[in-house]
Amino acid sequence: MADTAALENSKKIQTLRKSPASILGTAFETGSVAGTVELREVPxxxxxxxxxxxxxxxxxxxxxxxxxxxxxxxxxxxxxxxxxxxxxxxxxxxxxxxxxxxxxxxxxxxxxxxxxxxxxxxxxxxxxNRTTFELSGPRARSVLEKGCSLDLHPRVFKAGTALSTEIGGIPAILWKTTEESYRIFPRASFAEFLGRWLLDAMREYASPEVP
The missing domain is CATH 3.30.70.1520 (Heterotetrameric sarcosine oxidase)
Structure with a gap:
């Protein structure tokens, strides 16, 4: 009986909770460019x-x-x-x-x-306290370089590295998980602002003129 109650409580929590950047879910989908740069929240x-x-x-x-x-x-x-x-x-x-x-x-x-x-x-x-953004694709580094003070060149910032920094003026932890994928950990209160900043920084890559 206790296990059943715990399972029901778990399902209720999953239904009720809302991620810090949930309001941007659709914008992340439409603003992402498959094979170029993609952004999603991992809540x-x-x-x-x-x-x-x-x-x-x-x-x-x-x-x-x-x-x-x-x-x-x-x-x-x-x-x-x-x-x-x-x-x-x-x-x-x-x-x-x-x-x-x-x-x-x-x-x-x-x-x-x-x-x-x-x-x-x-x-x-x-x-x-924080949420997680995943930014990936061959243009992910270029997007971050518009507002991150770290040297993100692969010879310096290697896959498997994580550092505290600022992105678009927002304090965050940046973790390079693979050569073309990053996880970004902003505090929940800054998540929407940083999400919108990333979308704006990605916008040029949605243009057909960009190779």
């Missing part, structure tokens, strides 16, 4: 802020659970569908699938708290 990913000394017992337990903690600026450690991005020497952001959150029957946030086990450190559920 409701599970996110957690981790503050811990990687060399401590608590850090090692968290690393075992998540697939490792990155050791240098820009590094990302991945394990299964979980990724941990470096934000500072003892600060990290975990990103995982939506269904790993306890509100949908997952156990990841609880497992993170348990792994900390009273050690020196902190785990904060940030799933509602």
């Amino acid at each position: 409701f990913l599970t996110m957690a802020g981790l503050r811990v000394d990687p060399a401590s017992d608590a850090g090692r337990r968290l690393g075992t659970l998540t697939g490792g903690l990155p050791s240098a600026s820009g590094d990302v450690c991945t394990g299964g569908d979980t990724a941990v991005l470096w934000l500072g020497p003892s600060e990290f952001m975990l990103v995982a699938s939506a269904d790993s959150h306890e509100s949908l029957g997952g156990d990841l946030p609880g497992a993170l708290f348990e792994a900390l086990a009273g050690g020196e450190g902190q785990v904060v559920d940030l799933s509602a």
